[in-house]
Amino acid sequence: MTLLKVENVTKNFGGLTAISHINLEINRNELIGLIGPNGAGKTTLFNLLTGVYKPSEGSISFKPQEESYELSGKNTSKIGQKGIARTFQNIRLFKDLTVLENVRIGMHTEQGANIFHSFFRTKEFYRTENEMTEKAMNLLKIFNMEDKAKYKASNLPYGDQRKLEIVRALGTNPKLLFLDEPAAGMNAKESNELTQLIQKIHDEFDLAIVLIEHDMKVIMNISERIYVLEYGKKIAEGTSQEIQKNEHVIRAYLGGD
Numbered sequence: 001m002t003l004l005k006v007e008n009v010t011k012n013f014g015g016l017t018a019i020s021h022i023n024l025e026i027n028r029n030e031l032i033g034l035i036g037p038n039g040a041g042k043t044t045l046f047n048l049l050t051g052v053y054k055p056s057e058g059s060i061s062f063k064p065q066e067e068s069y070e071l072s073g074k075n076t077s078k079i080g081q082k083g084i085a086r087t088f089q090n091i092r093l094f095k096d097l098t099v100l101e102n103v104r105i106g107m108h109t110e111q112g113a114n115i116f117h118s119f120f121r122t123k124e125f126y127r128t129e130n131e132m133t134e135k136a137m138n139l140l141k142i143f144n145m146e147d148k149a150k151y152k153a154s155n156l157p158y159g160d161q162r163k164l165e166i167v168r169a170l171g172t173n174p175k176l177l178f179l180d181e182p183a184a185g186m187n188a189k190e191s192n193e194l195t196q197l198i199q200k201i202h203d204e205f206d207l208a209i210v211l212i213e214h215d216m217k218v219i220m221n222i223s224e225r226i227y228v229l230e231y232g233k234k235i236a237e238g239t240s241q242e243i244q245k246n247e248h249v250i251r252a253y254l255g256g257d
């Protein structure tokens, strides 16, 4: 069942076409890899799908349940409330807050924090707060980070900061999670561990994942399907075996005719 449908989406920045007439579909619970050489348009596509940019042309529809929503032109927080979450190429944590607080912040958006209950500190307020803490701790446990819940985010090792970004995104209960180069800057052991974690999230949570990654081992190991971009255009789609044999893709990566 289709969860996200991108039809004929184009994004121009002045005279530069960063994304050109892209069509793609993501099904419920799929794990998709998005690859392409530097500057191919991968991050721009994520930014279009999460409301950071408005498409110059085309439509993006999201169908988490029966009803379908048009996403193009909607802002990031509206799109987040519909069930789409992401991480960024550059880590964007609240560095002075604790690990637990970082996870809980995303949940406030999801719960649509009620001003009346917060202001009067009602029973309902404390119940929701406790539930959020419990859920955040459970998520941290999956990532083996529960004993670091009280650490300041900036004191975590780099690999843990990257993991925390994913935990925070999961805290919003997404149906679709975009991960922008989650293994960037990690050593081989960390990136191996992360690959297993992404696989685990995919197996245990009811969500689809789209992954941008330059580490081909990560992409080829876990993607069920892969889309390949070059110069803003989709040049291939298929399973990892199909993509590895695709001549257009080989040319895009290795150069030459």
Ligand SMILES: Nc1ncnc2c1ncn2[C@@H]1O[C@H](COP(=O)(O)OP(=O)(O)OP(=O)(O)O)[C@@H](O)[C@H]1O
Residues within 6 Å of the ligand: 013, 016, 017, 018, 036, 037, 038, 039, 040, 041, 042, 043, 044, 045
């Ligand atoms: N805000 C912007 N204004 C102008 N040009 C932009 C903007 N964002 C991206 N671009 C351009 O759009 C093209 C696609 O960039 P994008 O960052 O999406 O590529 P990418 O595939 O994510 O690259 P990388 O793998 O290096 O992160 C590039 O030529 C880039 O310079």
